[in-house]
Amino acid sequence: MSAFPATRLRRLRRTAVLRDLVRETSLSVDDLVMPLFVAPEALPNERLPGMARHTVYSVVQECEELLRLGVKSVILFGLPDGKDEEGSGAWVEDGVIQRALRALRARFPELLLMTDVCLCEYTSHGHCGVVNASGDVDNDASIDLIVRTAVSHVEAGADVVCPSDMMDGRVGAMREQLPDTPIIAYSAKYASAFYGPFREVADSAPEFGDRRGYQMDPGNVREALRECEQDIAEGADMIMIKPALPYLDVIRAARDRFDLPLGAYNVSGEYAMVKAAAAAGDLDERVAAIECLTAIRRAGADLVFTYWAKEFASWR
Numbered sequence: 001m002s003a004f005p006a007t008r009l010r011r012l013r014r015t016a017v018l019r020d021l022v023r024e025t026s027l028s029v030d031d032l033v034m035p036l037f038v039a040p041e042a043l044p045n046e047r048l049p050g051m052a053r054h055t056v057y058s059v060v061q062e063c064e065e066l067l068r069l070g071v072k073s074v075i076l077f078g079l080p081d082g083k084d085e086e087g088s089g090a091w092v093e094d095g096v097i098q099r100a101l102r103a104l105r106a107r108f109p110e111l112l113l114m115t116d117v118c119l120c121e122y123t124s125h126g127h128c129g130v131v132n133a134s135g136d137v138d139n140d141a142s143i144d145l146i147v148r149t150a151v152s153h154v155e156a157g158a159d160v161v162c163p164s165d166m167m168d169g170r171v172g173a174m175r176e177q178l179p180d181t182p183i184i185a186y187s188a189k190y191a192s193a194f195y196g197p198f199r200e201v202a203d204s205a206p207e208f209g210d211r212r213g214y215q216m217d218p219g220n221v222r223e224a225l226r227e228c229e230q231d232i233a234e235g236a237d238m239i240m241i242k243p244a245l246p247y248l249d250v251i252r253a254a255r256d257r258f259d260l261p262l263g264a265y266n267v268s269g270e271y272a273m274v275k276a277a278a279a280a281g282d283l284d285e286r287v288a289a290i291e292c293l294t295a296i297r298r299a300g301a302d303l304v305f306t307y308w309a310k311e312f313a314s315w316r
């Protein structure tokens with residue numbers, strides 16, 4: 001059977017063409033989604049170039065460049081002019097995301113516009129929902145506002161909405177209002193230490209407490225499958241695991257269990273770790289980034305949300 005010396009697995013590794021021919025997992029810019037932050041003021045980010053803040057004006061220029069490079073899908077995050085208890089900046093008609101969507105929709109009909117739907121960038125307390133008198137994030141009261149936000153995004157031109165708040169029942173409520181809009185549910189979003197650079201850029205760190213009352217415990221995988229199951233039952237078109245690299249087993253488990261397209265979010269801390277190691281001369285960023293993204297695809301993700309999308313496209 002497969003015994004040495006008749007079997008020599010190195011034979012198929014001999015040349016680049018052979019290796020290309022037998023590679024099991026592919027990685028293409030078609031699989032990647034570029035996150036973009038839209039804010040009242042631009043803020044370049046030298047250390048983490050994929051995590052700059054754009055204005056409505058500069059995000060249009062950025063998307064023009066992304067399309068030129070071959071990146072066809074983006075997900076928008078917004079920073080409002082002002083924050084309040086309810087996060088009303090998330091759904092107002094002249095909100096930063098709504099204005100960005102209208103500008104991008106008119107200019108680039110071919111660009112797939114996804115939006116992150118959550119309240120944490122818009123609430124004064126920084127939580128993903130409404131905080132009640134006893135200081136808890138109120139699930140059912142939050143859902144109304146989250147759905148209102150999603151509807152306002154679709155009215156402004158979003159193709160896909162992506163609820164990231166981790167409230168129970170938000171996908172079903174959104175589905176009722178938006179029967180024709182694809183929903184990518186952040187189904188299993190963990191309470192992770194790897195969101196650090198994102199919270200800086202998006203200014204969304206909670207003012208008090210943490211998000212462990214709604215985001216998932218890092219020790220759990222069966223619960224992640226229950227979250228996925230629930231979102232699918234409520235009408236999600238795709239499910240997503242976030243973060244990606246510390247949760248490859250969760251991606252694999254979801255892949256094995258469900259047939260829906262599966263996304264994974266290669267989060268800011270994963271991106272920053274490699275950037276920092278590369279800046280210190282410890283590794284080659286390009287090779288390491290491609291290895292990370294390939295690992296996420298190999299674990300079973302169909303699409304990957306990654307700050308490397310633009311850089312990856314320019315490396316080809």
Ligand SMILES: [Zn+2]
Pocket residue numbers: 118119120121127128164165
């Ligand atoms: Zn949030």
